[in-house]
Amino acid sequence: MSQTLKLQQQAINAAKNQNWEKAIQINQKLLELKPLDINALNRLGATYLQLNKSTKAKKYFKLVLGVDRSNKLAKKHLERIKNKQNTNLPSFSNEYFIEEPGKTKSVELYRLADKNVLSKISIGQECQLQPKNRYISICRDDVYIGSLPEDLSFRLTKLIKSGNTYSCRVRSCDKSYCVVHLRELERSKRNKNTNSFPNSHGSITATINEVDESMLEGDIPVEIVDTDTDAEKTIDDIQTRED
DSSP states (O other): OOHHHHHHHHHHHHHHTTOHHHHHHHHHHHHHHOTTOHHHHHHHHHHHHHTTOHHHHHHHHHHHHHHOTTOHHHHHHHHHHHTTOOOOOOOOOHHHHOOOTBTEEEEEOBSOOOHHHHTTOOTTOEEEEEEETTEEEEEETTEEEEEOOHHHHHHHHHHHHTTOEEEEEEEEEETTEEEEEEEEEEOOGGGTTOOSBOOOTTHHHHHHHHHHHHHHOSSSOOOOOOOOOSSOOOHHHHHHHHO
């Protein structure tokens, strides 16, 4: 594993343990390796919020927008700071973040409910899987939220019918986007040699990114978009432009 990936994992663990000073140190090390690491900048902003240092937090979120003008995470935090809204991070048990190859998967839902329903969804809420025809519906207290992709629905429906059981929790959600975290709870004897979620390439990096987003903010997705194709900017370039 590269030094960058190790530092990312350490930064996430520090945030999970609410060791904010250590989180700052690790994210600063990441910025020494890559000065415009959007995730590290966002993590620093979120960490300073936990220390009630909103001025420093704003600085890092503005740096993010200097690199990626469309970054939803930074925009959302800046909006909350401006409106003096509660900016505490969501609380999760360590178990929620454990990724087990073949047994867990984070999935974006399709065929979403309307925004009035989605706006009432809280991060970490437990949901139910309801197989229906070609899709598995994801519901909260019998209220429909969205559906799993067709290929995954087909696979899990077969596994559920042959004895497997699963849990489902909301990982991130806003009015037009919802991601759930699926976990295999029990594997039947019939399926003992069948993984619920076959591994894909780049799974280590994907796992870190998924955990990173959840640690930073529970109710919106992080989208990393390359907004410039010219020469790479530096932090000094962004700060000079803001001045």
